[in-house]
Amino acid sequence: MKEDLVKEIGRALAGLLEESGDSAPAPEVSLEVPRQPEHGDFACSLAMGLAKRLGKPPRAIAEDLITRLGDAGGLLVSAEIAGPGFINLRIAPAAWQKLVGTIIDAGGEYGRSQIGEGEKLQVEFVSANPTGPLSTGHGRQAILGDCLARLLAKVGFEVTREYYFNDGGRQMRVLGDSVKARYLEELGRAAAPPPEAMADPEHAWRDEIDGLPVAFPTDGYQGDYIREIARELIESHSEGLVDEPGDGHFREFAHKEIFKDIEATLVSIGIHFDVHFNEKSLYDEGKIDEVIADLRAQDLIFESEGAVWLASIKMGLDRDRVVIKSSGEPTYLLPDIAYHREKFRRGFDRVVDVQGADHIEQFPFVRRAVGALGFDEERLELVMHQFVTITSGGEKVKQSTRRATFVTVDELVKDVGKDVFRFFMIERKPEGHLDFDLDLAKDQNWRKNPAYYVQYAHARTHGIERRAQEEGVPMPSSTSFDPTRLELPEEIELVRKLGAFPEMVERAAQEREPHHVAYYLRELAGLWNPYIQDGSRHRVISEDESLSAARLGLVLAVRNVLAEGLDLLGLTAPERM
RNA sequence: GCGCCGGUAGCUCAGUUGGAUAGAGCAUCAGGCUUCGAACCUGAGGGUCGGGGGUUCGAGUCCCUCCCGGCGUGCCA
Numbered sequence: 001m002k003e004d005l006v007k008e009i010g011r012a013l014a015g016l017l018e019e020s021g022d023s024a025p026a027p028e029v030s031l032e033v034p035r036q037p038e039h040g041d042f043a044c045s046l047a048m049g050l051a052k053r054l055g056k057p058p059r060a061i062a063e064d065l066i067t068r069l070g071d072a073g074g075l076l077v078s079a080e081i082a083g084p085g086f087i088n089l090r091i092a093p094a095a096w097q098k099l100v101g102t103i104i105d106a107g108g109e110y111g112r113s114q115i116g117e118g119e120k121l122q123v124e125f126v127s128a129n130p131t132g133p134l135s136t137g138h139g140r141q142a143i144l145g146d147c148l149a150r151l152l153a154k155v156g157f158e159v160t161r162e163y164y165f166n167d168g169g170r171q172m173r174v175l176g177d178s179v180k181a182r183y184l185e186e187l188g189r190a191a192a193p194p195p196e197a198m199a200d201p202e203h204a205w206r207d208e209i210d211g212l213p214v215a216f217p218t219d220g221y222q223g224d225y226i227r228e229i230a231r232e233l234i235e236s237h238s239e240g241l242v243d244e245p246g247d248g249h250f251r252e253f254a255h256k257e258i259f260k261d262i263e264a265t266l267v268s269i270g271i272h273f274d275v276h277f278n279e280k281s282l283y284d285e286g287k288i289d290e291v292i293a294d295l296r297a298q299d300l301i302f303e304s305e306g307a308v309w310l311a312s313i314k315m316g317l318d319r320d321r322v323v324i325k326s327s328g329e330p331t332y333l334l335p336d337i338a339y340h341r342e343k344f345r346r347g348f349d350r351v352v353d354v355q356g357a358d359h360i361e362q363f364p365f366v367r368r369a370v371g372a373l374g375f376d377e378e379r380l381e382l383v384m385h386q387f388v389t390i391t392s393g394g395e396k397v398k399q400s401t402r403r404a405t406f407v408t409v410d411e412l413v414k415d416v417g418k419d420v421f422r423f424f425m426i427e428r429k430p431e432g433h434l435d436f437d438l439d440l441a442k443d444q445n446w447r448k449n450p451a452y453y454v455q456y457a458h459a460r461t462h463g464i465e466r467r468a469q470e471e472g473v474p475m476p477s478s479t480s481f482d483p484t485r486l487e488l489p490e491e492i493e494l495v496r497k498l499g500a501f502p503e504m505v506e507r508a509a510q511e512r513e514p515h516h517v518a519y520y521l522r523e524l525a526g527l528w529n530p531y532i533q534d535g536s537r538h539r540v541i542s543e544d545e546s547l548s549a550a551r552l553g554l555v556l557a558v559r560n561v562l563a564e565g566l567d568l569l570g571l572t573a574p575e576r577m
Numbered sequence: 578g579c580g581c582c583g584g585u586a587g588c589u590c591a592g593u594u595g596g597a598u599a600g601a602g603c604a605u606c607a608g609g610c611u612u613c614g615a616a617c618c619u620g621a622g623g624g625u626c627g628g629g630g631g632u633u634c635g636a637g638u639c640c641c642u643c644c645c646g647g648c649g650u651g652c653c654a
Contacts, residue, residue, distance in 0.1 A: 032593070035600080045596055048634070058634080083597055084634055129654075171654060219653095307652055318580080318650095325652040332654050357648050360581065386582065386647075391589085428590070431582055433647070435589060440603070450602065452616075460614065467613040507593060519591060522601075533618050541613055555613095577616070 001099060001499040002031055005042060005075055005089065012068035013046065016061070020054055031089075033500070040078070040088035041496060047085040058085025096495045097483035103498055103557040104478040111505040111564055116157030122343055123149045125354035126266070126273075127164040130259040131175050132223055136388040136399075137356055139269070139409040140434055143425040143570070144385055145354040146271045147514035150568050152352075155509040160348070162275040164339060167255065169279070169332075175258075176251025178220035180241075182230035183250065187239060225261075229254050265409050269418050270570045279335050287338040288330060291373070292323070300372055310337075315368045336362065337369040344375040352512070354383045383512050385430040392438040416441040419571045423451035426569055427518045450522055455574055457525035458566065460532050461559035462575040464540055468552060473541050475556065476549045485550035488538060490531050494554065497524050498561050505568070514569070521565045528558055 009029045017026055027049060031042040047062035054061060062081045069079055077092040103110050125145025128138050145161070153159045166172070220226075233241060233253060241249060266272070282288055292308070295301045300311045306326035310333065313320050323334040343351045355363065363382045371377035390397040390407055399406040413421050420441050427450070428434045443449045465475060486495065501520070508516040532540070540551040563573040 028594080030594070032596075034597075035592095036597070039597070043596080048596080051634085086597070166654070169654075305652080309652095322652045327652075329652085331652065357582065359649085359654075361649050362654090384582080394588085432590080433583070437589065437603080440589085448603065449616095453602090456614085456616065460617095464613050471613085503593085511593085515591085516593090519601080522591095526601080530618060532613075533615080535612050539613060576614090 001075075001091065001095070002042065002503055005072060005091075006031060008069060008072035008075065009044060009046070009065070012065050015068050016064055022054065024053075034088070039082065039086070040080070040090040042089045042091070043082075044087040044089065045085070047087060051085070061085070062087050091496075093487065093492060094484065096492050096499065097486050099495055099499050100483050100486065100553050100557045101478040101481075103560055104553065107560060108564065108567075110560060111502045112154055112156070113502065113506055114156040115506060115510070116152060116155050119157050119349040120160070120347055121152055121157040121350040121352065122160045122162050122348045123152070123352045123354065124162045124164055124343075126271075128262065129166045129171055130255050130262060131171055132221055132258060133225060134262055134265050134409040135406045136390065136409065136412060136436065139412065139421070140385060140388050140425045141354055141356060142266060142269060142271050142409070143422050144383070144430055144514065147422075147426050147517070147569055148352065148354065148383065148512060150570065151505065151509040151514055151517070154505055154568065157350070160274045161272070162277055163273045164277045164279070165259075166279045166332075166335075169329075172251055172255060173247050174220055175254050176248070177246035178222075178226050179229050179233070179250045179254045180244070180246035181220060182227045183233055183241065186227070186230050186234055187242070225258070226254075229257050232257070265413075268413055269409065269421060277339070279339070282335050282338045282342070287342060288334060291334065291338040291341065291369075294373055295369065298372060300369075310365065310369065312365055312368065315372060317364055317368060321365055333362065333365060336366050337373075340366050340370045340380060341373050341375065344370065344379070350379045350381070352381045352383055354385070357384055357386050360384050381512070383430055386433045388425075388434045388436055390436045390438055397438070412436075412438075419455065420449065420451045422570050423454070423518060426514050429513055429515050450518075451571065452577070453529070454521045454525045454562070454566065455571065456577055457528045458559060458562040458573045459575060459577045460529070461555050461562070464532070464552070464555050468541055468548075471541055473545075473548055473552070476553045478553075481549035481553040482546055483550055483553065485547045486554055490527070490538075491551075491554060494524075494527050494531060494558065497527055498557055501561050501564070517565055517568050521562065521569075524558070524562065524565070528562075 006029045009031075010026070013026055013029060017023075027046065029044070029046060031044055034040060034043045044065075047058040047065060050056075050061050051058040059081055062085045066079045066081065066087060069076070071077075071092075075091060075095050076089055078088075078090040080088045082088050123145050125148075126134075126138055126142050128134060134142070149159045149161050233250070244250060292301060295310065300314060301323070302309050302311055302320075307322045308324035310321045310323050321333055322331055323337075324330050340351065353363065360382065367377045367380050367382075370380055390399070390412075397407060409421075415438070416424075424436055424441050425434070440449060441451075468475060486492070504516055504520045508514055531538075538551070540555060541548050566573040
């Protein structure tokens with residue numbers, strides 16, 4: 001709807017500019033939906049922007065535009081000048097009414113566009129290392145990444161979801177050592193930490209924890225899940241692993257077990273990845289060495305203090321970074337650079353990284369290095385998100401990663417279910433903090449919970465259809481009803497909202513801000529629920545067959561858009577609740 | 578210290594390249610069920626958009642500055 005109107009205005013504008021002898025490029029036509037309904041369906045501020053350029057008062061320009069615009073090919077019922085030079089445009093009711101059938105016909109394709117032009121796009125998200133269960137922060141990222149992927153696919157990108165994990169390095173060693181410590185402890189051999197661990201200064205063991213005589217890595221993983229993994233090992237191997245190093249079988253087993261759990265968690269919230277990429281493969285295939293060599297060839301690598309550095313100051317950043325420690329071990333930065341280069345080498349036209357605020361510092365270095373390696377850094381994007389706090393009973397629930405007292409995705413999902421979890425996690429703009437209101441999310445009465453409010457709106461469309469069936473009233477097809485019977489203001493208002501869906505999808509995708517979908521759905525449900533509620537003034541199914549058919553058409557259109565929106569968020573669209 | 582993100586109603590938050598009288602949910606208060614779903618709906622109160630300055634026809638939105646909060650600033654990931 002908006003698109004058609006923009007085209008018409010563009011035509012009028014071109015004519016005006018030509019007649020004024022202005023050959024400079026025409027400004028982009030933008031329309032907004034005014035806050036005040038009296039200001040029409042769309043408002044255009046073009047005339048005010050052109051006043052200086054054309055040396056004419058804005059209202060005169062507006063007047064000229066309106067004359068040239070006419071009724072915009074039947075779209076408009078009125079166009080008026082208002083205030084300093086706004087043009088208030090009112091869409092002809094017939095144009096809105098026609099939209100109902102169009103939406104029904106479009107079905108699942110409504111809102112689809114091709115702005116992605118079939119570009120191959122990768123969204124990388126979650127990417128948690130298998131050292132423990134997913135936390136709420138991971139959970140937010142999981143939903144954010146998945147919803148972005150859904151949106152981007154909807155607007156014409158060819159999307160791949162990817163999960164990157166680190167299966168080498170210190171974290172996994174510590175994991176193995178932690179499991180071994182618990183293993184020994186469970187066997188009553190807690191007082192004997194392995195000698196190699198004692199020798200590692202970076203990795204000191206201490207003699208007690210919480211007052212108990214337990215040998216445990218100082219920076220080890222303290223969660224109960226470690227103990228459970230140790231018990232499983234005792235069941236399968238008894239005391240047979242006492243002399244195994246933590247870095248061997250313990251690490252491997254823990255890695256596999258925890259990853260299995262993470263996968264199960266992700267599946268439980270409706271998330272599937274197309275590719276799991278592991279860091280180790282970069283080493284195995286020589287990609288790490290290759291990056292060093294290629295950067296060195298450009299004089300972007302240097303040695304100092306026994307370490308190997310990335311000359312990032314030379315690349316315009318604020319400091320240089322170590323890529324290989326004096327111990328000979330690479331820092332996390334190096335494989336990250338290699339990994340991102342591989343993304344582009346694998347043929348992605350565009351790469352979106354979803355990351356938590358705690359390691360955005362890293363991103364500019366990766367991005368710039370990938371640019372130096374010959375790829376367009378503009379095509380490597382970051383979607384950053386802040387962390388999640390949980391509020392219950394008016395107080396923040398205390399969380400600590402170190403003490404493993406954080407709330408896990410599993411716990412939250414068990415409390416509130418997949419759909420509520422997803423809705424609450426996507427409702428806020430990514431770069432803002434997200435306060436998860438546990439009381440509201442758990443609300444068993446369901447009436448205040450925005451996730452249910454939207455789903456309920458959808459279920460109601462089926463409720464009406466069930467009713468129609470009982471009464472023997474057939475559901476209309478997209479063309480078998482007379483849409484001009486939808487003439488109540490609240491009906492036009494609903495159709496206007498339905499008509500805004502494609503623009504909302506496009507904006508949410510382009511801005512990488514899926515929360516707009518959640519807000520849109522709340523607004524649509526906020527129009528629909530009252531409409532359907534107020535049966536005393538306008539019952540859908542009545543003696544008037546033609547009117548019933550038209551309103552059932554509206555029911556189908558509303559259902560279609562609600563279902564589309566819910567699908568973009570990965571929520572189920574229930575037929576009854 | 579420096580960098581990034583945030584500061585909008587009692588609470589949690591929207592606010593579309595700068596547009597007209599700043600919105601929603603929750604909470605509070607007052608109403609409404611012989612009704613296609615009352616798991617709902619109607620209405621009300623509630624704001625110096627953190628403070629100050631600037632840019633212009635117009636600023637919650639852009640610029641400067643200060644204050645507050647979160648995160649980062651490692652040869653940790």
